[in-house]
Amino acid sequence: MKTGDKYIMLEKYSELQQKALDDPEKFWGEQAKCLEWDKTWDKALDWNPPYAKWFKGGSLNASYNCVDRHIKGNRRNKAAIICEKEDGSCGILTYYELYREVNKFANVLENLGVEKGDVVTIYMPMMTEAIIAMLACSRIGAIHNVVFSGFSSDALADRINDSKSKILVTTNLLYRRGKEIDLKKILDKALLNCNSIKHVVYAKRGIEEFNLVSGKEYFWDELMGGAKSYVEPVPVESEHPLFILYTSGTTGSPKGVVHSTGGYLTYATKTMDWTWGLNEMDVFWCTADIGWITGHTYVVYGPLSLGATIVLYEGAIDYPEPDRLWGIVENHGVTILYTAPTAIRMLMMYGEKWVNTHDLSTLRLLGSVGEPINPRAWKWYYKVIGKEKCPICDCYWQTETGGHIIYPPIGIQSVPLKPGSATFPGIGIDVDVVDNEGNPVDANVKGNLIIKRPWPGMLAGLWNNDERYRAAYWDRFKNKFSTSDYAIKDQDGYIWVLGRSDEVLNVSGHRIGTAELEHELVSNKMVAESAVVGKPDDVKGEVPVAFVILNEKYRELPSNEVKAELIKHIRDTVGPIGTPAMIFFVNKLPKTRSGKIMRRILKKLIMGEEIGDVTTLEDNTSLEEVKKELEDFK
Numbered sequence: 001m002k003t004g005d006k007y008i009m010l011e012k013y014s015e016l017q018q019k020a021l022d023d024p025e026k027f028w029g030e031q032a033k034c035l036e037w038d039k040t041w042d043k044a045l046d047w048n049p050p051y052a053k054w055f056k057g058g059s060l061n062a063s064y065n066c067v068d069r070h071i072k073g074n075r076r077n078k079a080a081i082i083c084e085k086e087d088g089s090c091g092i093l094t095y096y097e098l099y100r101e102v103n104k105f106a107n108v109l110e111n112l113g114v115e116k117g118d119v120v121t122i123y124m125p126m127m128t129e130a131i132i133a134m135l136a137c138s139r140i141g142a143i144h145n146v147v148f149s150g151f152s153s154d155a156l157a158d159r160i161n162d163s164k165s166k167i168l169v170t171t172n173l174l175y176r177r178g179k180e181i182d183l184k185k186i187l188d189k190a191l192l193n194c195n196s197i198k199h200v201v202y203a204k205r206g207i208e209e210f211n212l213v214s215g216k217e218y219f220w221d222e223l224m225g226g227a228k229s230y231v232e233p234v235p236v237e238s239e240h241p242l243f244i245l246y247t248s249g250t251t252g253s254p255k256g257v258v259h260s261t262g263g264y265l266t267y268a269t270k271t272m273d274w275t276w277g278l279n280e281m282d283v284f285w286c287t288a289d290i291g292w293i294t295g296h297t298y299v300v301y302g303p304l305s306l307g308a309t310i311v312l313y314e315g316a317i318d319y320p321e322p323d324r325l326w327g328i329v330e331n332h333g334v335t336i337l338y339t340a341p342t343a344i345r346m347l348m349m350y351g352e353k354w355v356n357t358h359d360l361s362t363l364r365l366l367g368s369v370g371e372p373i374n375p376r377a378w379k380w381y382y383k384v385i386g387k388e389k390c391p392i393c394d395c396y397w398q399t400e401t402g403g404h405i406i407y408p409p410i411g412i413q414s415v416p417l418k419p420g421s422a423t424f425p426g427i428g429i430d431v432d433v434v435d436n437e438g439n440p441v442d443a444n445v446k447g448n449l450i451i452k453r454p455w456p457g458m459l460a461g462l463w464n465n466d467e468r469y470r471a472a473y474w475d476r477f478k479n480k481f482s483t484s485d486y487a488i489k490d491q492d493g494y495i496w497v498l499g500r501s502d503e504v505l506n507v508s509g510h511r512i513g514t515a516e517l518e519h520e521l522v523s524n525k526m527v528a529e530s531a532v533v534g535k536p537d538d539v540k541g542e543v544p545v546a547f548v549i550l551n552e553k554y555r556e557l558p559s560n561e562v563k564a565e566l567i568k569h570i571r572d573t574v575g576p577i578g579t580p581a582m583i584f585f586v587n588k589l590p591k592t593r594s595g596k597i598m599r600r601i602l603k604k605l606i607m608g609e610e611i612g613d614v615t616t617l618e619d620n621t622s623l624e625e626v627k628k629e630l631e632d633f634k
């Protein structure tokens with residue numbers, strides 16, 4: 001690898017990379033020994049495109065690997081989870097305590113009739129019970145389906161119904177910005193439409209009493225009181241699904257991404273190590289919510305598999321004051337902080353004075369994930385937070401990839417960084433940047449980011465939807481994995497991820513499909529048609545902007561009232577992250593002659609850019625109308 005005239009000596013990385021690409025089966029077979037297996041695999045990789053079976057014939061248990069094996073040795077009394085709540089209360093769960101809780105809750109699930117292969121939905125904020133429930137599922141071979149607790153009742157119901165989940169584990173209250181949010185109300189509404197749910201377990205909080213449906217609903221504490229303290233971990237086949245996690249796609253409803261046990265856990269564990277090079281003194285804080293993949297891999301499975309101490313914080317990172325996050329780093333001696341550019345930008349806006357009252361000297365590595373990090377935020381993070389001594393690990397990956405796929409392998413050796421680039425392909429990851437026909441593009445030319453061969457963390461499939469699995473990831477570049485991201489590889493081999501090439505928005509590092517928002521908008525009786533596009537935003541990265549055609553009889557209503565109603569509708573059906581930053585009412589949308597909405601044009605108009613070629617446009621008046629709306633808005 002070279003940068004300018006200087007050659008970068010990444011010997012250790014290059015050596016591992018060479019081994020991984022020369023003989024992937026042998027390489028990954030060796031790496032999988034980071035886990036304890038009940039039965040060793042017969043074949044490390046069985047690749048039958050586009051399906052990969054990793055460690056075929058092997059069996060293991062994920063909860064055993066994340067808790068049992070640590071309590072047999074020196075980590076028995078080590079802090080597994082340091083949990084802090086927004087009100088300042090704090091608790092610690094040692095590995096032994098975590099082990100006991102996981103066992104008991106596994107028994108609770110067994111008593112409720114949960115068996116291997118059943119789906120359990122977990123709808124909870126960042127509370128320890130959520131992690132306990134995830135690990136308890138894996139202990140008995142149940143498949144968890146964690147739904148982000150900020151999602152609305154409709155979004156929750158859709159995910160329960162698509163996964164045919166039998167059990168829901170949840171809580172009645174959320175704490176956010178000093179307020180209590182009534183989750184029970186959202187749950188009650190969702191449950192009206194969820195016939196597959198047989199039982200609901202509430203980890204009850206707050207003083208408010210509420211009634212349970214007898215024989216169906218229970219309190220966590222009561223069930224745990226009578227539970228057995230040991231449940232034999234069930235060895236599952238390596239390909240057995242560990243979890244489903246729904247994520248937004250280009251079209252239609254969210255996709256149920258399935259991750260297998262052996263491949264995923266191996267990849268989570270190894271990337272955790274290669275990225276951060278954990279040691280026993282580390283306190284690792286990944287601020288992602290467990291409702292997203294980052295929470296799955298780098299709050300739960302990666303760190304716990306390695307026996308690390310994690311911080312789990314439930315609340316806003318700038319509440320009650322803008323220095324909350326820095327206070328947590330100081331109080332718990334966090335050594336590795338892993339957060340998102342949107343959070344960095346927000347904290348940067350508050351200014352250095354909020355940082356400088358805290359001792360951040362324990363920090364040794366800083367991570368960034370979720371979207372490209374802009375150089376200004378990168379430099380602030382590096383200088384003001386890391387005091388120019390903590391490398392920035394910009395980690396690029398997706399729900400589908402299971403773990404980091406482009407990242408600086410700082411756990412192995414130091415890497416010269418370039419602000420805004422996630423650096424090099426991860427170990428064992430064979431990426432390329434190609435044109436629309438699949439031919440590699442030259443250095444510094446924008447193209448599509450693809451992965452040319454399987455890796456253990458890759459999704460095992462989409463829940464009950466093979467056709468969509470092939471179409472979404474494998475058909476376009478003939479059995480090579482399409483990330484749907486644009487990227488550039490520079491003259492030194494650094495990869496710069498530029499953003500999505502499809503109709504998916506990235507709002508504060510959260511994926512949200514424009515199709516999903518449009519679908520929900522037109523489900524409102526006032527809306528005839530809509531088009532949603534993303535607009536760059538200084539803090540959130542991107543925000544949704546909606547163009548809406550109202551049905552005739554609602555056109556005379558005051559537009560502010562209609563806007564408020566539509567925003568409420570999106571918050572109720574999708575959740576607050578889908579809230580459009582602006583709504584414009586028009587009579588026509590720019591469309592091709594075949595009737596496809598030209599979002600590309602809308603986006604350019606919002607950005608004030610040249611529109612370019614519009615020969616395929618059906619009718620120019622739509623353009624004029626949108627332009628006028630935008631002008632009036634200014």
Ligand code: PRX
Pocket residue numbers: 247292293294368369370371372373394395396397398399400422483484485497498499500506509510511
């Ligand atoms: O566009 C990329 C962006 O986030 C998308 C994946 O979103 P999700 O599946 O929700 O997972 C988010 C956390 C892994 C990608 O397709 N993305 C993620 N990390 C980066 C990024 N874009 C640039 N740089 C990153 N470090």
